[in-house]
Amino acid sequence: MRALVQRVSSASVSVDRELVAEIGPGLLVLLGVSRDDGDAQADWLADKVRALRIFADADGRMNEPLGDREVLCVSQFTLYGDARKGSRPSYVAAAPPEQAEPLYERFCERLGAKRGVFGALMAVQLTNDGPVTLLVESR
Numbered sequence: 001m002r003a004l005v006q007r008v009s010s011a012s013v014s015v016d017r018e019l020v021a022e023i024g025p026g027l028l029v030l031l032g033v034s035r036d037d038g039d040a041q042a043d044w045l046a047d048k049v050r051a052l053r054i055f056a057d058a059d060g061r062m063n064e065p066l067g068d069r070e071v072l073c074v075s076q077f078t079l080y081g082d083a084r085k086g087s088r089p090s091y092v093a094a095a096p097p098e099q100a101e102p103l104y105e106r107f108c109e110r111l112g113a114k115r116g117v118f119g120a121l122m123a124v125q126l127t128n129d130g131p132v133t134l135l136v137e138s139r
Contacts, residue, residue, distance in 0.1 A: 001041045001103070002079045004030040007054055007132035011072045013116040014123045021114040026069035028126050031107060032079025033100035034093050041138035042103045046110035054132050062132070071113035074124055075104045 005027055012022035029049060049071075055064040077100065081089035095103070101118050108115050116122045 001034065001037045001045045001107070001138040002032040003045055003049055003136045004032075004076070004079060005049055005052065005054075005134045005136055006030075006126060007129045008072075009127040009129045011124070011126040013072065013074055014125075015117050015120045017123075020117055020122070021072055023070035023072045023114055025129070027066060027071045028124070029071060029073045029111075029113065030076035030079060031073055031104055032076050033095040033103045034080055035095050035099070037095060037099075037103055037138065039103070039106060042106045043110055045136065045138045046107045048136055048138075050111055052134065052136070054134070071111050072115070073104070073108045073111065073113040074116035074122060075100065075118045 008026060008028045010022070010024055011028040013020050027049065050066050053065050054062050055066070055069070057063040077091060077094040078089070080094035081091055082093060083089040097119055104118055
C-alpha cells in the first residue's frame with residue numbers, strides 16, 4: 001500500500017459537485033492498494049500514518065503526531081501507475097476494485113478517517129500546510 005500524506009489546514013472531496021466530506025486541520029491521505037496487499041498492510045500503514053510526527057509542537061518543531069486532528073482519505077489507484085516506459089502509465093500493479101475497496105475501508109476505519117467515494121470521479125480540494133507531503137509505503 002502507498003499513502004501520499006499531506007498535512008493540511010483544510011481539505012474536502014466532492015462528487016458531482018456535491019460535498020461528500022471535509023476536514024479542518026489534519027491529514028489528507030491519498031491511498032493506493034497493490035495486488036500484493038492484505039489486512040496486515042492496511043493495519044500497519046494506518047498505524048504508521050497515525051504515528052507520523054509531522055505537526056508542530058510548542059517550540060514550532062515537527063514533533064507531534066496526529067492526535068485529535070482529522071483525516072480525510074481518498075482512494076487513488078493511480079499511485080501504482082508505472083510510467084517508466086512510454087507515455088501511458090500501466091496500472092497492472094494496482095489491486096482490482098474487489099480487492100482494493102475492502103482494504104481501503106479497513107484502512108479508513110482503523111484511522112478514523114472521513115472518506116471519499118471509492119471508484120468515483122472526485123474533486124479534491126486542499127490547503128497544504130507547510131507544505132508537508134510524505135509518501136509512506138507498507139512493508
